[in-house]
Amino acid sequence: MSKAPGPGFRPTHVVPPRGMPAWEAPDPARPTVPLDPLLPVQLMERRGDWSHIRCANGWAAWVDGRHLIAVPEDPPAAEGPAGTADPRPLLARAAEALADYRAAVGELTAGALDGEDFADRTRDLRIGIVVDGEKMWLYDPEESRWMYGDGRRLTTYATDRPVTGDTDAGHAPTRLVASDGEP
Incomplete structure (x- = not known):
């Protein structure tokens, strides 16, 4: 269905906070796996209301482009002011969440968990990482925001919470709003 992205992958949009359906082609009769909430995607093509998007893992799909949330600014420049956070603690929390998910998958496949127990055990896990070179x-689930990092620092890139006057490195994060207008 798609090719792996090259080094040029740069999110241009994110999926709405409640996720969204996706299709193999711009045809409602060909649904595929729905997209996760706040997933960064790159817009590749538009055909009317249809948008062909690509995810960081190379997977591509068609979506109703009217519901994608544009990320209007480029990530903060590496030569800009220092970011607000050391990436290591957030990376460690993501690694722990992934280890918890991997353990639950192992127990599910070994028959030690049924589907309902698996859903209960993984319900509050939130992990989101896109790495493209440096x-x-x-994703910071405690703050409901995507962070951008260059290996040395993190700055807020997009959030689904109200944006205060505080910004990271002079970069006002994109405010994500649900398609019904509610944050």
């Missing part, structure tokens, strides 16, 4: 987009 660039990184990392």
Whole structure:
């Protein structure tokens, strides 16, 4: 269905906070796996209301482009002011969440968990990481925001919470709003 992205992958949009359906082609009769909430995607093509998007892992799909949330600004420049966070603690939390998920998958496949127990055990896990060379987009589930990092620092890239007057490195994060207008 798609090719792996080259080094040129740069999110241009994110999926709405409640996720969204996706299709193999711009045809409602060909649904595929729905997209996760706040997933960074790159817009590749538009055909009317249809948008062909690519994810960081190379997977591509068609979506109703009217519901994608544009990320209007480039990530902060590496030569800009220092970011607000050391990426290592957030990376460690992401590694722990992934280890918890991997353990639950192991127990599910071994028959030690049934589907309902698996869903209960993984319900509150949130992990999101896109790494492209030295660039990184990392989801911070405690703050409901995507962070951009260059290996040395993290700055807020997009959030689904109200944006205050505080910004990271002079970069006002994109505010994500649900398609019904509610944050």
